[in-house]
Amino acid sequence: MMAILDSAMIMPRTCAAADQVLLLDTVGSTNTYAADLVREGVLFGTHGANGVNAGKSAWSGHEIVAIAANEQTAGRGRLDHTWTSVPGESFIVSLVVSVPVSIMRDLSVSGWLQMIAGCEVRDAIVGAVRDCGGGFDENIGGISLKWPNDIFVDGRKLGGVLAEMVPITGCGDRVAIVIGVGLNLAIAQERLPIDMAMSLQLIVHNLPDAAVMRDAIAARWVQGLRSRLADFEEDPHREAVRAREAMIPICWTLGKSCEAHFVDGTTLRGKAVALNDDASLTIEDQEGVLRRVSTADVGVLSK
Template identity: 25%
Template sequence: MKLIKLNAIDSTNDFLKDMSRNEVVENFTTVVAESQTKGKGQMGSIWNSEQGKNIIMSTLVNDVLKDASDIFHLNVAISLAVIEVLQDLNIPKLSVKWPNDIMSDTKKLAGILIENSFKSDNRIESIVGIGLNVNQKDFILLPKATSLSIVMKKEYDLDDLLNKIVFQIRKNCALIVSGQSELLWKEYHQKMFKIGIPVAFEDVNHNQFMGIIQKVTDEGKLQIIVEDDSIKTFGIKEITMLY
C-alpha cells in the first residue's frame, strides 16, 4: 500500500482524484490527512473533524468493479471493512445505517463516500472516502455523533487503525473480484441498522410515515414495507430515516 500523509487539505477524495488524472496511481493508494476544510459526506453534507483526532482517508480502488450494475457491491464491501475492524476492537452494537454510515448503538461513528468514475477503456475507478471518529470527544454541534474514545473510554493509535482498515478493504474487494459478493451482502443485511423493526421515515416532500426495512437491492436502493403492507423502494436522495 502506498500511503500519502498530509497535514491539511481541502478534501482527500479530491486530492486523490487529481493525482489519478495526472499520473498512474498504484491500486489501493491511500491519502490520509490530519484535517480537511471541505470534507464531504452523502448528498453534499459536510464532514467536520478535529485536527489530528480522527481518521480522514481516501483510497483508490481499481480493477474491482466490472460493470455499472455492480457499483453498490463496493459500498457493501467498504462498510463491512470498517465494521470488521471495529468488531475486533470490541466496539459495541455496531451496524450500518443505509447506505453506509457506521453506527454504535444510535450514534454515528463513521461516514463513507464513494465516488466512481467510468473510464474510456470501460474501467471503473473508485475513490473511497472514509471519516472515522476516533479520539475526538467534543460533538456539541453533532448530537448524533460519537467516537471510539467516547464509547470505549480510551484513545487509539490512528496509524494502526488506518492500516487495519486498508487491509480489510483489500480483503473484501478480493471477494468481489472472485465472485463471492453474496457473502458480503449476507453480512451487510445482518448488520443493517433498524432492519426488520418499525421506524419512521420522511420522503422528499416532507411526508412522514412508518415502515419496516426489508433489504437493500442490488442497485443500492432501500426496500421498505409501508403502512398499507405494500413494498416500496427508495433511492439514497429520496428518503430520510427519523430516529
C-alpha cells in the same frame, strides 16, 4: 499551504498494508484530492511520476492507495453533506482502488461496493480496538451500519462512508473508486457536531491517541478491503450474496421507522423491511405499499 508529511513515520502499519500512502497536514477533501490525482493520471495513469505505477513496467490494476489528512476543511458526505474536522480528533482517510467497468455497469451488484467498504471499516474498527487493548462499554451496543453508508454505535453516528467513481486516464476496462471514510475518534462530548453523533473515545476505554488509532484502523481496512475486492472481482454475484448476508445482521436501519429524503426534495416515511439483492432498501410506507429505495438519505426515526 498543504504539506505532505512523512507517512512511513506516522502511519507505518498503513504503509505496510497499502501500495502507497500520502499523508497531508490539511486538505479540503481527501476524496476530491484523490479523484483529482486519478483524473490527472498521477494515480493509476500511464505517466504519473508520483503514481503507484511509477518505476513499474505495468500497472496490475489491484493497487490500493491511501490518502489521509490531519485536518479536512471542506469534506463531503453523501448527497453533499459536509464533514469537517480539526487535527487530532478524526479519522480522515480515502482509499483509491479500481474495479472492472463491467462490474460498475452491472446494477445488480455494483451497489454493494460501498457497503462492502463500510463493513470492512466496521471490522477494522473492532479489530483495531482489540489490537490496542481497548474495551467497549458494556452499556453500549455493537457497531452497526445505517443504510447505506453511515457507521453507528447504539443509534448514534460514529462516521460515514462516501464512494465515488472516477475514470482512469488512458484505461477503458477499469475505473477507479475513491472511498472516503470519516470517523469521530477523539472528540469530546460537548464538541460533537450534532446530538446524535458519537466519538470512539467516549465508548471505548484505554485507547491510544487518535494518530495511532487512525493508523491501526486504516491498515486493517486496507487489508480487509483488498481481500474482499479480489473476491468480488472473481465472482461479483457470489460476493453480492455474501455481502447481503453479512450486512443484514448489522444493518441498523432494518426493522425501524425511517424517513427517506430524495434528491428531488420529496420524502418517504415508513418502515425499513428488507435489504434487497441489489443493495437497495425496501420501505413499507404508511399505506402499506412497499417502495424500493436505491439512492436517498435515510434517517431512522425510532430505535
